[in-house]
Amino acid sequence: MKAEQTPLSWDTPGLLAGVDEAGRGPLMGPVVAAAVILDELNPIKGLADSKKLTPQRREALYDEIRAKALCCSIALATAEEIDRLNILQATMLAMRRAVESLRLKPNKVLVDGNRLPTLAIVSEAVIGGDAIVPAISAASILAKVYRDRWCAEFHLEYPQYGFASHKGYSTAEHLAALREHGACPQHRRSFAPVAEVLR
Incomplete structure (x- = not known):
């Protein structure tokens, strides 16, 4: 019996962009989003969820992604926008900015x-996508390294705040x-721990 691979829902022809963010949880600074279209003819080894990589490995992959991807984009929503919109809407804004800033237009995101x-x-949400979709893994690395x-x-x-160590x-x-x-x-005034010290 011949085995057949079931096509994944995101297996569509044309350019595919992966999108991820970094910085939803911190008490300060922007939320950063990245969008990446990888080059299938120029693969990058070792892509994974950025949180599972060492800082040194993330830094190395950041440079490799920037060099080998067909195109990539990094965008952010500021702390002020987070306070004005809320963190979810600001994250969506940063993601939209990243996709719209891509030099090439993807067929699917x-x-x-x-x-x-x-x-x-056309776009699709993929739970755990940073671990299973290489383009999303690449985006997670770009966003994380940029924000760090x-x-x-x-x-x-x-x-005096120690941002370099705890990243906010x-x-x-x-x-x-x-x-x-x-x-x-740069502190997010709408986040409870910050709001408490402003009372």
């Missing part, structure tokens, strides 16, 4: 998770710094 931004292109670099740069301006997440160190120094311009 696959987005990690269970929500989709409003796009004028952003945090490291912003740390130089506000070293709600760690004990970060919360203690918030209580001691108050909020900086």
Whole structure:
């Protein structure tokens, strides 16, 4: 009996873009989204969910993705936009900006998770997509590395918060710094731990 592979729902002809984000959970800074169209003739080994890679491996893959992908785009929604829209809508905005900034127009967009931004292109949400769809894995790496670099740069301006180490997440160190120094311009005022110190 001949075995047949069931085609996946995202197996469509034409250019495929993967989209993912980084930075929904932190108390500060932008949420970053990336969109990537990989080149099937120039494969990249070792793509995986960015959270499962070491920082050094992410950095190396970031450069390789930028060099080998057919095209890629990184976009963000600012802390101010997050406060104005809410984190979900700001994430969708960043994703839409990333897709719309691609140099090539994809035939289909696959987005990690269970929500989709409003796009004028056929799109599909893929739960756990950063682990099973290479283009989404690549997007997750670009978004994560870009945001981590952003945090490291912003740390130089506000070293008292420790952004370079915790990347804005709600760690004990970060919360203690918030209580001691108050909020900086990049803190998300709509997030409860930040709102508490502003009362």
